[in-house]
Amino acid sequence: MVENKALTGGYEESRRLIREAMRIPLCEDAVTREFTLMGQPAALFYLDGLSSDIRIQDYILLPCLRAEGEHPTLEHLLGHVLPGGSVSSTLRLTAVMERVYGGDAALICGDIPGALIFDVKGFVKRGVQTPATETVVLGPQEAFTESLRDNVVLLRRIMRTPALISESLQVGTRIPSRVCLLYLDGVARQENLRELRRRLAGCRVDYVSSMGMLEQLLEDDPYALTPQLITTERPDRAASFLLSGQILIGLENAPQLLAAPMSLAQLFHAPDDSALRFPYGTFLRLLRLLGILVALLAPALLVALTGYHTEGMPLTLLTSVQEAQSRVPVPVFPATVSMLLVFSLINEASTRIPAVMGGSLGVVSALILGQAVAEADLVSPLLIVLVALSGLGSFVMPDYAMSIALRVAQLALVIAAGVAGYFGIVLCLFLLLLRLAGQRSLNHPLCAPLAPERPRNPDLTLRCPVWRQRLRGYAANPYSMLRARGRMRAWEKRKP
Amino acid sequence: MSRTETAVHDEKSSLRQRQRALHDQRRLMLALSAAGQLISFGSMYLLPAAANAAWQALLLQLLPTGALALLGAALRRTAPPGAAALPAYRAAAGVLALLFFSNMNVSFLSLVELTHVFFFPSVSRLLLALAAAGALGLGIPAADAAVPNAARMLRWFLAGAFLFCAATVLPTAETAYLFPLAGYGAGHTLRCAALTAGSVWATGAAAVLYPNAPGCPSLRGRLAPAAVILLAALMFFFCALVLPGPALAAPRGYAVRLQLLMEMSPNTLSWSLMLLAEMLLYLTAFAVCAHMLRRSLRLALRWRRAPLLPFALLCVPLALAGMSESEGLLTRLLPWRYPLAAAILAECLLCNLILKRKGKKA
Numbered sequence: 009m010v011e012n013k014a015l016t017g018g019y020e021e022s023r024r025l026i027r028e029a030m031r032i033p034l035c036e037d038a039v040t041r042e043f044t045l046m047g048q049p050a051a052l053f054y055l056d057g058l059s060s061d062i063r064i065q066d067y068i069l070l071p072c073l074r075a076e077g078e079h080p081t082l083e084h085l086l087g088h089v090l091p092g093g094s095v096s097s098t099l100r101l102t103a104v105m106e107r108v109y110g111g112d113a114a115l116i117c118g119d120i121p122g123a124l125i126f127d128v129k130g131f132v133k134r135g136v137q138t139p140a141t142e143t144v145v146l147g148p149q150e151a152f153t154e155s156l157r158d159n160v161v162l163l164r165r166i167m168r169t170p171a172l173i174s175e176s177l178q179v180g181t182r183i184p185s186r187v188c189l190l191y192l193d194g195v196a197r198q199e200n201l202r203e204l205r206r207r208l209a210g211c212r213v214d215y216v217s218s219m220g221m222l223e224q225l226l227e228d229d230p231y232a233l234t235p236q237l238i239t240t241e242r243p244d245r246a247a248s249f250l251l252s253g254q255i256l257i258g259l260e261n262a263p264q265l266l267a268a269p270m271s272l273a274q275l276f277h278a279p280d281d282s283a284l285r286f287p288y289g290t291f292l293r294l295l296r297l298l299g300i301l302v303a304l305l306a307p308a309l310l311v312a313l314t315g316y317h318t319e320g321m322p323l324t325l326l327t328s329v330q331e332a333q334s335r336v337p338v339p340v341f342p343a344t345v346s347m348l349l350v351f352s353l354i355n356e357a358s359t360r361i362p363a364v365m366g367g368s369l370g371v372v373s374a375l376i377l378g379q380a381v382a383e384a385d386l387v388s389p390l391l392i393v394l395v396a397l398s399g400l401g402s403f404v405m406p407d408y409a410m411s412i413a414l415r416v417a418q419l420a421l422v423i424a425a426g427v428a429g430y431f432g433i434v435l436c437l438f439l440l441l442l443r444l445a446g447q448r449s450l451n452h453p454l455c456a457p458l459a460p461e462r463p464r465n466p467d468l469t470l471r472c473p474v475w476r477q478r479l480r481g482y483a484a485n486p487y488s489m490l491r492a493r494g495r496m497r498a499w500e501k502r503k504p
Numbered sequence: 505m506s507r508t509e510t511a512v513h514d515e516k517s518s519l520r521q522r523q524r525a526l527h528d529q530r531r532l533m534l535a536l537s538a539a540g541q542l543i544s545f546g547s548m549y550l551l552p553a554a555a556n557a558a559w560q561a562l563l564l565q566l567l568p569t570g571a572l573a574l575l576g577a578a579l580r581r582t583a584p585p586g587a588a589a590l591p592a593y594r595a596a597a598g599v600l601a602l603l604f605f606s607n608m609n610v611s612f613l614s615l616v617e618l619t620h621v622f623f624f625p626s627v628s629r630l631l632l633a634l635a636a637a638g639a640l641g642l643g644i645p646a647a648d649a650a651v652p653n654a655a656r657m658l659r660w661f662l663a664g665a666f667l668f669c670a671a672t673v674l675p676t677a678e679t680a681y682l683f684p685l686a687g688y689g690a691g692h693t694l695r696c697a698a699l700t701a702g703s704v705w706a707t708g709a710a711a712v713l714y715p716n717a718p719g720c721p722s723l724r725g726r727l728a729p730a731a732v733i734l735l736a737a738l739m740f741f742f743c744a745l746v747l748p749g750p751a752l753a754a755p756r757g758y759a760v761r762l763q764l765l766m767e768m769s770p771n772t773l774s775w776s777l778m779l780l781a782e783m784l785l786y787l788t789a790f791a792v793c794a795h796m797l798r799r800s801l802r803l804a805l806r807w808r809r810a811p812l813l814p815f816a817l818l819c820v821p822l823a824l825a826g827m828s829e830s831e832g833l834l835t836r837l838l839p840w841r842y843p844l845a846a847a848i849l850a851e852c853l854l855c856n857l858i859l860k861r862k863g864k865k866a
Contacts, residue, residue: 316623320776428635430776431619434783435636438654439643442791445657446650453649459656460649 012102015122022116022123023051029105045072046080046089048118053104058111060130067092068113068126082120094127106184134263136162141408142242144280151241156188156260162243163190167250171195177205179222182214187222188258190265192250195480195488200450204255204268219262226257226268228448233416233440235409236449238270245279251491252465253484269450269483271457273468276300278406281471289471296404297469303401303414306394307344308421308433314340316429332388341426343387347395348419350377355399457482463489601800604793605815611790612636612819618783633820641816644791646809651795655788665781672774 015022023040030038030053041052041064052068068090075089086095098104099122104114111129116122136158139151152159160174171193178184187208191201204226211225219239227236237257240246241264246256249267257266276296281289313320314329321329333340354373361369382389398418405411417440424432447454457464462482466472475496479489616633624632644651794812801810 317776320772322772429623430779431623431783434780434787435639438784438787438791439639441654441657442643442645442650445653446645446647448647453653455653455657459653461656 012100014099015101015104015116016099019049019051019116019118025101026051026053026104026114026116026123029101030108041069043069043073045085045117046075047078048080050115050117052113052115053108054113054128055108055111058109058131059113059128063092063128063130064113064126067128068115072115080117080120082124085117085120085124090124090126092126092128096125097122098125099123110186133158139241142240142245142279142406144242144278144283146283147280148242148244150243152243152246152263152265154261154263156186156258156262159243159258159265160188160190163246163250163256166243166247167192172250177208179208179211179213179225180215181212185216186260187216188256190246190250190256190258192253195251195253195484196255197253197483197485200255200269200452200483203450204257208257216259219259219264219266222257222259222262223266226266228450232443232447233413234272234444234447234454235275235407235413236270236447236454238267238274238407239264239409240267240279241265242279248282252481253488254481269452270454271449271468271481271483272444272455273458275407275410276405276469277467282467282474284471286471286473293469293471296406299401299404300414301401303398303405304418304421305433306398306401307348307418308425310391310394311341311344311422312425312429312433315426320430329388329390332390335385336388338386340388340391341422343391344395344422345419345426347387347391348398348415348422351395351399352415452483598800598804601797601804604797604800605818607793608790608797608815609819609822611786611793612640612816613823615783615786615790616823618779618786622779629824630820633823634817637816637820638813640787640790640794641811641813644794644812646798648799651791655792658784658788662781662784665777669774669778669781672771 013025015025017025027040030040032038032040037056039052039054039056041054043050043052050072052064054064071089071091075085077084080089082097098107104123104125107125108114111131113126113128114123115126117124133155134153136150136153138149142151150162152162164172169192173189173191173193175189177187177189179187189201189204189208207226211222213221213225216222216225223235223237223239224230229236238249240249246265246267249256254267254269257268276293278292278296281293284292314333318326336343338346354369354377358369358373378392381387382392402411402414402418405414420440421433421436424436426432428435445455445459453460456462458468463479464482465477465479467477478491478496480491612633616629616636619632619636620627620629794815797815798810798812801807
């Protein structure tokens with residue numbers, strides 16, 4: 009931990025404090041460049057690799073070495089010597105360390121109290137690439153990167169308005185990480201902002217390593233199955249969250265942004281829903297809903313119907329199921345649980361496996377676990393079809409965290425169906441629903457605006473036409489909920 | 505960015521509107537409780553004497569519930585400052601807790617009976633009742649909004665299930681009941697007329713009981729949630745339609761009556777949906793009553809946290825007694841709780857008025 013000392017004890021004292029804080033000469037990439045500036049001793053501190061050598065040379069060293077005169081003052085240096093655009097001064101050692109370890113350079117000089125900080129970042133970073141988890145057919149193909157500054161720039165490119173506010177905060181008691189709050193002034197609720205600031209200030213952890221960790225520190229109910237903050241890696245989606253009155257949270261080194269508060273319905277929305285015409289968008293949403301229902305209920309219903317309620321199946325289906333099952337030594341319930349676990353195993357392996365070995369995974373899963381198991385009569389073909397269908401259904405869930413929650417719920421329902429048939433399914437579903445209905449996101453009900461009902465944008469379950477989407481999300485400032493006055497398709501003539 | 509101003513309701517900024525929303529939620533829960541009770545009683549009374557039983561069920565449930573809701577509203581209006589601390593007010597909450605506990609019993613009894621008959625006839629009733637009580641007692645969350653929100657979400661499933669069942673079952677039903685004079689004569693016609701009127705009456709009562717959700721247009725806010733009550737009434741209606749004439753007159757047990765109804769289903773999907781929807785309604789009714797019980801206990805006994813598990817376990821003995829005994833006991837006892845609660849609420853109302861007058865004089 010760096011003590012928060014003041015750099016006001018003169019050049020030698022400041023130099024000693026900074027060198028001690030940067031562990032020089034023990035730390036080999038911490039650089040001190042000492043020189044004479046207008047007759048006074050000066051020292052420049054930076055980290056090799058984090059700062060750009062060319063910028064240091066062009067914007068700091070060359071102008072300083074060429075400067076003429078005696079007894080430099082802060083005003084003189086800023087006004088006549090240093091050409092860099094982003095220069096600031098600070099008196100605190102912790103602020104100097106924070107900036108230097110963020111890629112900036114610090115200059116101390118003679119009698120000038122404190123240090124001058126130069127924005128000369130030059131570390132390697134990934135460029136803007138296509139999204140990895142939120143892929144779309146239509147719409148922009150850019151994704152956030154690990155650089156928080158780039159992420160803010162990507163958003164500013166979309167939303168060219170001074171109302172887009174970017175607030176910088178820090179979390180982490182030992183190694184602070186930069187966190188950025190982004191919101192639209194006048195659209196986001198002040199209560200939400202205050203609550204978010206309070207929660208961020210209350211994160212007592214030494215270091216926040218990822219967005220997932222920050223999410224767990226901020227969310228209302230960390231034991232809940234469903235996420236309560238929504239993650240996105242797409243600037244266009246983040247912009248739509250801002251327009252709904254939500255607040256975005258960015259973290260340095262995280263290629264996603266969090267949005268709060270969120271509504272459950274947003275987890276089912278794909279990024280390109282709004283890019284499609286409304287009949288197509290609605291069709292795809294309904295298809296997605298069907299897929300989710302199949303994923304959640306199909307395996308459980310099979311277990312319940314074959315184990316407890318054979319009278320619930322049509323006679324032809326019952327005959328074929330019984331015929332297929334008669335050749336299989338394993339009962340349906342354990343077979344379904346095993347197949348679901350195997351499917352999850354394949355899914356997890358395909359996520360972790362190196363790309364060059366992807367082909368062999370396909371062979372293992374398709375031939376060995378699919379065809380061979382069916383031929384060996386270890387499970388019935390109907391079960392394989394249903395598990396594959398439910399797997400497809402879980403893949404249509406646009407949100408990755410929610411798709412995992414869906415798989416957990418699916419397994420719970422299968423177990424409940426195995427224990428108590430329809431009764432187990434209904435009881436388990438009901439208890440899951442009760443739990444879901446009581447959850448909150450940043451103190452707002454998670455299932456709002458559906459339950460409880462709130463004034464809202466009608467783009468929830470169905471993708472309503474854009475010209476009917478007059479209201480923002482319920483989380484927006486109530487005085488700015490109306491997105492447009494009058495008719496959106498104002499060029500249309502009214503029917504007489 | 506230019507700001508556009510609109511008169512959209514801001515729930516958080518207005519304490520009054522927030523309280524209204526809370527009252528709306530309470531009314532919603534009362535209505536759902538009544539719906540669950542209708543189904544319970546409907547199943548119990550399922551058509552040994554269809555029309556009369558339906559009328560009785562409606563009158564015994566909806567009318568007192570509505571009257572209590574109105575009395576409760578009057579009580580809130582007339583309550584002097586600090587009324588929540590008044591013993592009379594707390595006593596009323598205690599009676600309401602008793603009322604909701606008895607409703608929990610009815611729902612639980614029906615749930616256990618249904619489960620025992622249809623799913624686990626060979627499993628002991630005690631085991632089933634204990635498992636259900638344990639799951640519900642531990643699984644119903646303490647969050648205030650959980651139960652009403654869940655009920656709101658479920659109404660779409662229930663609506664879909666009942667509409668599908670009605671659409672598939674009605675074509676195979678006794679068409680004579682649609683045109684009773686042609687088939688069964690004046691007596692049946694009158695019964696069906698009563699039944700139909702009862703359904704309409706129930707829907708009308710639901711519209712009064714039902715909340716107008718904040719920020720929503722009035723009609724939409726009242727009609728959408730009222731669908732749950734309407735479905736309860738519809739259930740009676742098509743129960744009457746699908747069962748053949750002789751079944752109406754014969755004194756049948758609950759299980760046999762349900763079995764008869766299920767056998768009328770033309771396909772397996774409607775059979776499954778009827779079963780699932782019925783269980784879900786019992787569970788919702790139980791959860792709603794449990795939630796209200798918890799709130800009442802908090803008010804009556806100043807409990808910070810009221811665990812549900814003991815109350816859920818207290819429901820087990822009645823469920824063990826068997827349907828006919830429990831049915832008899834409940835039908836004798838249950839109607840008295842409404843006059844009792846109404847009397848105590850009226851007494852509280854009177855106390856409030858007296859206290860208010862005294863306060864004005866002082």
